[in-house]
Amino acid sequence: MKELTVISGKGGTGKTSIAASFAVLAGNHVLADCDVDAANLHLLLAPEIESRQNFWGMPRAEIVTEKCTDCGLCRELCRFGAIKGGQVDMLACEGCLVCYHACPAGAIRQVENLAGVWYISRTRYGPFVHARLGIAQDNSGKLVAEVRRQARKLAEKEGKSLIITDGPPGIGCPVISALGGTDLALVVVEPTLSSLHDLGRVLQLTEHFGVKTVVCINKWDLDRKISRQVENACRDAGVPVIGRIGYDPAVTVAAREGKPVIRVPSTVAEDIVSLWACVQKELGI
Amino acid sequence: MNICVASGKGGTGKTTVATSLALALQSEQHDVTFLDCDVEEPNGHIFINPDIREIENVFIEVPEIDHTTCTFCGKCADLCAFNALLVAGDSVITFPELCHGCGGCRYFCPAGAVRLTPKKIGTVETGAAGQLRFVRGRLEVGTALSPPLIEAAKKKIMPRGITVIDAPPGTSCPVIASVRGSDFCLLVTEPTLLGLHDLDLAVQMARHLGVPCGVVVNRAQEGWGIIHDYCRRQDLPVLLEIPLSKKIARAYARGVPLVRADKTWHDAFRQLYRAIGEMVAGEGTYCHQR
Numbered sequence: 001m002k003e004l005t006v007i008s009g010k011g012g013t014g015k016t017s018i019a020a021s022f023a024v025l026a027g028n029h030v031l032a033d034c035d036v037d038a039a040n041l042h043l044l045l046a047p048e049i050e051s052r053q054n055f056w057g058m059p060r061a062e063i064v065t066e067k068c069t070d071c072g073l074c075r076e077l078c079r080f081g082a083i084k085g086g087q088v089d090m091l092a093c094e095g096c097l098v099c100y101h102a103c104p105a106g107a108i109r110q111v112e113n114l115a116g117v118w119y120i121s122r123t124r125y126g127p128f129v130h131a132r133l134g135i136a137q138d139n140s141g142k143l144v145a146e147v148r149r150q151a152r153k154l155a156e157k158e159g160k161s162l163i164i165t166d167g168p169p170g171i172g173c174p175v176i177s178a179l180g181g182t183d184l185a186l187v188v189v190e191p192t193l194s195s196l197h198d199l200g201r202v203l204q205l206t207e208h209f210g211v212k213t214v215v216c217i218n219k220w221d222l223d224r225k226i227s228r229q230v231e232n233a234c235r236d237a238g239v240p241v242i243g244r245i246g247y248d249p250a251v252t253v254a255a256r257e258g259k260p261v262i263r264v265p266s267t268v269a270e271d272i273v274s275l276w277a278c279v280q281k282e283l284g285i
Numbered sequence: 286m287n288i289c290v291a292s293g294k295g296g297t298g299k300t301t302v303a304t305s306l307a308l309a310l311q312s313e314q315h316d317v318t319f320l321d322c323d324v325e326e327p328n329g330h331i332f333i334n335p336d337i338r339e340i341e342n343v344f345i346e347v348p349e350i351d352h353t354t355c356t357f358c359g360k361c362a363d364l365c366a367f368n369a370l371l372v373a374g375d376s377v378i379t380f381p382e383l384c385h386g387c388g389g390c391r392y393f394c395p396a397g398a399v400r401l402t403p404k405k406i407g408t409v410e411t412g413a414a415g416q417l418r419f420v421r422g423r424l425e426v427g428t429a430l431s432p433p434l435i436e437a438a439k440k441k442i443m444p445r446g447i448t449v450i451d452a453p454p455g456t457s458c459p460v461i462a463s464v465r466g467s468d469f470c471l472l473v474t475e476p477t478l479l480g481l482h483d484l485d486l487a488v489q490m491a492r493h494l495g496v497p498c499g500v501v502v503n504r505a506q507e508g509w510g511i512i513h514d515y516c517r518r519q520d521l522p523v524l525l526e527i528p529l530s531k532k533i534a535r536a537y538a539r540g541v542p543l544v545r546a547d548k549t550w551h552d553a554f555r556q557l558y559r560a561i562g563e564m565v566a567g568e569g570t571y572c573h574q575r
Contacts, residue, residue: 008387009326011454016479020456033530038293038486039477058366079387091461091494096366096387135489138458141429169295169454170325173429192538194300194328201326204426218368222531255477256509 001157001164001285003210004150005034005182009198010171013190014218017251018042018272019166020260023125025276029162031123032151033130035176036116036143041166047121047128055131055146057139058117059086060097068108074099074108091136110185115139115273116149118140119153125260127154141177144168148178162285179206184283187239191226196233203237215280216243216275240283243275287448288561289322289467289496293483295454298503299323299526303451304332305543306471309554312544316446321421322435322463323453324407329362331540335419337412340448343422343437344403345386345430350377355398361390382429407434411441418443430450432462439466447558456483456490469561470498471524476509484512498569499561503531514559529548529552 006019006124019041023031033041063074075083078099082092088099088108100108115138118131129151129186131143151163165182168174179185189195198216206213215234220227227244236243250266257264262272290303300323307319321329335488343479348361350372359372369384372375381404407424422438424431431453441446452463464470470491474484486501486533491498498521502512505526516523527533527543536546544550 008329010296012294035453036462038483039297040294043478043482075402077388077392091465092385094366096385096389096391097364098387098389101389101393101460116424126568133457134488135456136461136493140455140457162382171426172325172424172459174326174433190538193540194326195332197319197328197331197502198326201426208427211489223535227539249529252504255479256511258478280375 001090001152001161001163002285003165003182004186004192004281004283005165005167005178006188007167007175007178007188007202008169009171009202010195013125013188013195015188016044017215017255017261018188019164020220021262021272022276022279023028023261026164026212026264027128027275028160028161029126029164030167031092031126031128032147034144034165034174036131036174037133037140037169038145039130039132040055041115044260045123045125045128046083046258047123047130048230049119049121052117052119053116054114054151056142057069057113057114057137059095059097060093060095060113061100062111063088064107064109067104067105069107071104073104077102104256116143118150120281127158127278127285129154136258141173144174144177171201175205176209178210179209182211182277184219186279187209187213187215188218189215189230191217191223191230193226196226196230199230202238206218213239214242215239216245217241218245219247220244222247233266242278245271245275248280286562286565287450287467288441288471289376289452289464290451290470290471290473291452291460291464291487292454292473293456293487294474295446297480298473298501299316300328300417300451300499301537301543302471303449304329304471305550305558307417307449308542308552309544309551310447310558312551314554315564316445318418318446318448320438320442320448322438322450324422324424324431324434324438324459325453327421327423329418329421329451332542333414333417333419335414337410337413339411341409342405343383343407343434344435345400345407346388347381347384347386347404348379348390349400349402350379351398351400352376354396356396358371360393360395361399364389364393373499376427376530385430386433398470406430409438411439431459435462456486460490461494464494464496467496468565470496471561472498473503473511475504476502476506476512480517481511484515497564499524499564501525501527502525521561524560525553554565
C-alpha cells in the first residue's frame with residue numbers, strides 16, 4: 001500500500017483542489033483529510049457519512065474548590081500560567097497534569113476532553129476518512145495520526161492500494177504528524193515570494209524526516225519570473241518539479257460550487273492529468 | 286490596541302491585510318508594531334522589508350537523565366503526559382521533540398536524577414522598517430511546538446500604540462495563542478465554499494475566546510454574496526472588501542503591499558481601523574476587563 005501526502009507550507013496554494021482532482025482520477029484508493037483544524041476536502045467530495053467516532057484529547061485539570069487549601073503549589077509549578085484565581089484556565093492548560101499529581105490536598109481532578117470527531121464516509125470517488133477538531137482544541141497532531149491510522153485500516157479492509165492524503169499547511173505539529181512514514185510528499189507551490197519562502201522551509205522539513213518529495217507549481221503563469229525562481233530553488237534542493245498547473249479562474253468557480261476542479265470545464269484539466277501521471281510514476285504504481 | 290488578523294483557511298489574504306493595515310496606520314503617524322505570529326511560515330517581512338536588529342533564541346526546558354543516580358523506577362515516564370520519556374531496563378530514553386517543557390519529570394523524580402536543559406524551538410526577531418516596528422517568531426524547522434514561541438513573540442508587544450498581529454491559519458492551539466488577549470480579531474476570507482466553511486470555524490474560535498470580530502472579504506466578486514449572507518445571519522460586520530484582481534495577485538506575488546501597489550487603498554485601511562476602534566470602544570468595559 002502506498003500513501004501520497006499533499007502539503008504546501010503556505011496555505012491556500014491549492015492542496016485541496018489538487019487532492020480532490022486526484023480522487024477523481026485515481027482508482028482503488030482511500031482518501032484522507034489531515035488538515036483537521038480547517039478541513040475542506042469534504043466540501044468538494046459530497047461525502048455520505050457512514051460512521052462517526054469521538055476523539056478524546058488529553059484530559060485537563062480542574063480544581064475542586066471545596067478541597068483546595070489554597071497552598072499555591074499548583075500555581076507555582078504550572079509552566080503554562082494556567083492557574084489563575086483558584087481556577088484552571090482551560091485555554092492555557094496543556095494537560096500535563098503536574099498540578100494533579102502534585103496537589104497535597106488531592107483537590108485537582110482530571111476531566112475528560114472531547115477534542116473532536118472523525119468520520120468514515122462514502123463518496124463517489126472512494127471511501128474517505130476525515131475529521132473535525134473541536135474549536136480552540138490542541139492535539140491536532142494526534143487527530144492527524146488517528147485519521148491516518150483509520151485510513152490505513154480502511155484501505156487494508158477494502159483491499160485498496162493507495163491513500164491520498166490532503167495535508168495541513170505549515171511545518172509544525174500536524175504536518176510532522178502527517179508526513180511520518182508516507183511514501184511521497186507532493187508540495188504545491190504558487191509563484192509568489194511568500195510561497196517560495198515557505199517552500200524552502202517545507203523542503204528542509206521533508207529532508208529532516210527523510211520523506212521523498214516532489215513539487216508542483218500551481219498558477220505557474222501568474223508570474224513566470226518567480227516560477228523560474230521556484231524551479232531554481234527546487235533544483236538547488238535536489239527536488240524534482242513534476243508538474244505545472246496554469247492560472248484559471250475556473251478553479252475558484254469549482255471551489256464555489258463544491259466540485260473537484262477536474263469536473264468543471266477548464267484549461268487546467270490536462271495539466272492535472274499529466275501531473276497525476278507523474279505522481280503515479282514517482283509512487284511506482 | 287492589539288488587532289489580530291486571522292482566517293481559518295490558509296491563503297485568504299491575512300498577510301496582505303495585516304501588512305497594509307500596519308503600513309497605512311504608520312503613515313498616519315500612529316505608533317505601530319507589526320507582529321508576525323505565523324511562526325511556522327512567517328511572510329510579513331517579504332512585504333515590510335525590515336532591518337532585523339536583534340535575534341533572540343527561544344528555548345523550552347527538556348529533561349536530561351543522570352544515569353548514575355537514576356534508579357530506573359519509571360515514575361517520570363508514567364507521569365509524562367506527552368510520552369517524552371521511556372524507561373527500558375537500565376536506560377532512560379528521552380524524546381525532546383515530544384516534550385512540552387512542563388518540568389514534571391524533574392519535580393517528581395525521587396532520585397533527583399532529572400536535570401532540565403534548554404532546547405531551542407526558534408527565534409524572536411525584532412527590527413524596523415522606517416518608523417514601523419517589526420517583530421516575528423520563526424520556528425526551528427523540525428520542531429512541532431509553536432505556542433511557546435508565539436507567547437515569546439507576544440511579549441514584545443508595547444503597552445501603548447497599535448500592534449497588528451498576523452496569525453497562522455487554522456483554529457487550533459497556535460491560532461489561540463496568537464488571538465488570545467487581542468482587542469479585536471479581523472477575519473479574512475474569500476467567497477468560496479471553503480472560505481465560508483473556515484470563516485465559520487474562525488468566528489466560533491473568536492467568540493470562544495471572547496474577542497470581538499469583523500470580516501474582510503478578499504477576492505470579492507459581483508454576484509457572489511455567500512459571505513455577506515453568512516455575516517448578516519451572524520450579525521457580523523463586513524469591514525472591507527478587496528476585489529478579485531489579477532493585478533492585486535501579481536503585486537502580492539512580488540511582495541508589494543496592497544497600499545504601495547495602489548495608494549488609494551491607504552484610505553480604505555485607515556477607515557477599517559476607525560471602524561475597528563468604534564467597535565472596540567462600543568464593547569467598552571467588556572474588552573477592558575479582559
